[in-house]
Amino acid sequence: MEEFIRYQEWYRDVKTPCYIVEEALLRKNAEVLQSVREKSGAHILLAQKAFSMYHTYPLLRKYLDGTTASGVYEARLGKEEFGGETHVFSPAYTEEDFKKLLDFCDHIVLNTPGQVRKFRDLMEKCRNGGTGKQVSFGIRVNPEYSEIETDLYNPCFANSRLGTTLDELQKSEELFGLVDGIHFHTMCEQNADTLKRTLAVVEKKFRKYLKMDSVKWVNFGGGHHITRKDYDLECLTDCVRRIREAYQVEVYLEPGEAVGLNTGFLVSTVLDTMKNGMELAILDTSAACHMPDVLEMPYRPEIIGTDGTLAGKPGEKKYTYRLGGPTCLAGDIIGDYSFDEPLKEGDQLIFCDMAHYSMVKNNTFNGMRLPSILYRREDGSIETVKKFGYEDFKGRLS
């Protein structure tokens, strides 16, 4: 953020709405991740569902081992644009997709014993090198332990479909003839102390499987907020090393958010102001279309106002506004913020930390324009990576 405030003068010239990702900030995150790789021996993959700005992959691939995907399209993007290791997890694969993934992927993680049974023949063929390519298969387990409080983001909430519980795994232990790895993903924006407690549960429940000679790797999933200022890197490193040594396995981490954390901005313009019980401002950016996590998480992005300072909580500064998008959705509300000066048409507001879970979730509901995507290089030059228009809206309709 401080870094950003230094540069922000030139932001005033951009056409809004647009995302701006800063190469310098992305590299800073990548360096932290690389240091974790080096110190812990973990493989680190970019979870593309959070951040798929492939224009930055040539930079990121210098620091990370590869990518992970949620399905065929992301896997293909990772394979073609990033290279390195390509991994995938999906709650369920169709046969058509599974066959394609065998071409793209180094690791395929399956969600249930039923899926392992369904694809047994294909998996066997692959393991025997019959397809000319070595693919390693994993099973996602549900440790039934998570410290996430929002159900929407908690893979271990009651009756979750994400991962196989110990009870179910015990009924299908023969799958370890085909599966070389164990995957769990139970975290979201959490520090390493949560990982430590989670690992204690995973080890207690799944020790028997971790100890099998046939189990070669453990994937700790994502949700590790590794690049956050207060993140305990040492604890993470200790966790990884301990598991590697105790079970003689490779360890994988697949952060998404931590790669893009605090590296991008969404620049928007005030279109109008009005009053209805309080001051309202309508922006050219929509919560529903351009930052859906603001509604889903829900979460409150920081905003830099026209004077270069951060907007306050409601009532904290002199003028409080409810910021809303230009769609017809009544609930397209970004939040209530306060400013030192009244907002007026044409004012520019800059939303912080908008690189991850934003572009990947964009939509054109209401025929909304998609923000263009800019990349600011370390030498100060600015690339307009992509502009969207009517054709992008129409192209998805029929």
Ligand SMILES: *Cc1c(COP(=O)(O)O)cnc(C)c1O
């Ligand atoms: C979402 C997800 C990730 C990435 O999570 P972040 O919170 O963005 O780090 C990694 N692995 C799996 C299986 C996921 O579902």
